Amino acid sequence: MFAMIPHDWIAGLAGGLMIGASAALLLLGNGRILGASGILGTLLAGEDPARERLAFVAALIAAPALAALAFGAPAFAQARELPLVVLAGLLVGIGTRMANGCTSGHGVVGMARFAPRSIVATLVYLGAGFVTLFLVRHLLGAI
Amino acid sequence: MRLVISALSGALFGLGLLVSGMTDPAKVRGFLDLAGAWDPTLIFVLGGAVAPMIVAWRIAARTRRALTGAPFPPAPAPRIDARLVAGSVLFGAGWALAGFCPGPALASLGWSGVTGLSFTLAMAGGMIVHARLAARRSLQPA
Numbered sequence: 001m002f003a004m005i006p007h008d009w010i011a012g013l014a015g016g017l018m019i020g021a022s023a024a025l026l027l028l029g030n031g032r033i034l035g036a037s038g039i040l041g042t043l044l045a046g047e048d049p050a051r052e053r054l055a056f057v058a059a060l061i062a063a064p065a066l067a068a069l070a071f072g073a074p075a076f077a078q079a080r081e082l083p084l085v086v087l088a089g090l091l092v093g094i095g096t097r098m099a100n101g102c103t104s105g106h107g108v109v110g111m112a113r114f115a116p117r118s119i120v121a122t123l124v125y126l127g128a129g130f131v132t133l134f135l136v137r138h139l140l141g142a143i
Numbered sequence: 144m145r146l147v148i149s150a151l152s153g154a155l156f157g158l159g160l161l162v163s164g165m166t167d168p169a170k171v172r173g174f175l176d177l178a179g180a181w182d183p184t185l186i187f188v189l190g191g192a193v194a195p196m197i198v199a200w201r202i203a204a205r206t207r208r209a210l211t212g213a214p215f216p217p218a219p220a221p222r223i224d225a226r227l228v229a230g231s232v233l234f235g236a237g238w239a240l241a242g243f244c245p246g247p248a249l250a251s252l253g254w255s256g257v258t259g260l261s262f263t264l265a266m267a268g269g270m271i272v273h274a275r276l277a278a279r280r281s282l283q284p285a
Contacts, residue, residue, distance in 0.1 A: 008164055012184040015163020016191020022155035023192070024199035028206075029148035031213030034156065036246035037270070044267055045274035052149040057249060059153030064161040065253025073254035075167050082261055084240055089248075089262040091237025093269020096245060097277075098230025103244045104156075106231075107189060112196030116221040121231045128235025133175040136240065143172070143240065 023109050026056075035105020036060075037096035081142065099125075145211050157250040163188040166251040168242025168258075175239050 023034035030052070043053040068074065079085045096102040099121050101110060106125075110118025136142050164170045165188055173182030203215045238244050241262050248255075248263045255262075 008170075008182070008184045009187045012163045012165075012187035013191040015159045015161070015165070016188035017195060018155055018159030018162060019188070020159075020192035020195030020199075022152045022159060024195050025148060025155065026152040027196075027199050027203060027209070027215070029152070029210045030145050031209035031211070031215050032149075033216055034152060036156075036244070036249065040245060040249070040267070041270040041274065044270050045278075049145075052145055055146045055150040056153035056156075059150040060157040060246070060249050061252050062157075063154035064157040064166065064250045067158060067161055068254050074161065074164075075169070076251065076255055076259075077169060078256055079168075079241070079258040082257070085258055085261050086265040088237040088241030088243070089265025090269040091233045091240070092243070092245065092248075092262075093266035093271075094273050095230045095233030095235075095237060095269075097270050097273040098226050099234060100227070100230070102234060102246070103238075104246050108192045109196055112193045113200050113218065115219060117219055117223060117227055120223050121227055124228055124231035125235035125238060128232045129175045129239040130177055132236040132239035133172060134178055137172075137176060138178050 019104070019108060020112075023104070023112075027109070033105055033109050035101050035109060037092075037102040038100065038105050041093075041097045079143075084143065095125075145213075148211070156246065159192075160247050160250040163191075166247045166255075168247075170242075171244075171247070172239065172242040 026032045026034045032052075039053045039056055043050060043057060092102075099106070101118065101121060103125075106118040106121040111122055133143075160166050164184055170182060170184055173180065174185035176182075203209075208214060234244075241248075243259075243262050245266060248259060248266060251259050252263060
């Protein structure tokens with residue numbers, strides 16, 4: 001039975017549970033919302049409490065990096081078009097701050113609270129993602 | 144104590160992203176590519192992540208204060224405005240272009256090389272630009 005389920009799906013579910021547990025820990029421990037864009041954005045804007053956010057971001061970078069050192073780095077293909085990557089980064093940076101959230105803050109924490117703003121944001125960025133990928137990959141032949 | 148919880152949460156978040164496969168932009172794009180060889184893994188990640196958080200919000204509603212004594216964040220006003228929609232459109236477009244959203248971009252910095260660093264620096268730049276514009280706007284009379 002389990003052998004029929006693709007390994008990636010099981011890994012996805014296990015990783016997802018870890019993500020949900022990390023967000024639950026931050027909420028029930030510190031009373032804070034786990035939103036990657038919110039934490040990084042307010043840290044860069046110099047808002048308090050900066051040390052807590054710095055600790056979160058540092059651990060977010062360091063823990064997977066150490067795991068990759070110990071168990072081998074996962075698959076990662078370098079992008080062919082670096083200007084496209086930079087454009088994407090700018091869009092994600094500005095867009096997530098405008099919308100006050102990304103896949104973690106809106107997609108996980110806000111959706112679990114059944115917050116209307118988060119449900120709308122998630123539907124819109126998913127829709128924009130589907131359309132953009134279709135246009136760029138299938139019509140323009142890039143990425 | 145708060146610093147320890149922040150660091151533990153960040154570490155568990157990063158390891159979860161790694162285990163889930165979402166630090167690989169190819170897998171994220173595989174999910175967004177409905178017209179290609181569609182990869183539904185992201186649905187399992189999202190489902191797995193939302194489930195414990197639904198429980199956490201239920202606990203929060205009953206206990207009213209976090210372990211460290213902090214109050215829980217109030218629910219935002221259910222206002223759907225143009226900023227929310229326009230920002231999410233920009234984010235979704237950038238997410239598809241690079242296959243990265245903010246969490247996985249940070250979590251993969253240890254091995255994502257020039258691609259990951261370029262994306263993350265540009266994303267940080269975009270966030271700083273937004274903060275500057277927002278600060279300027281808030282100084283002006285409404």
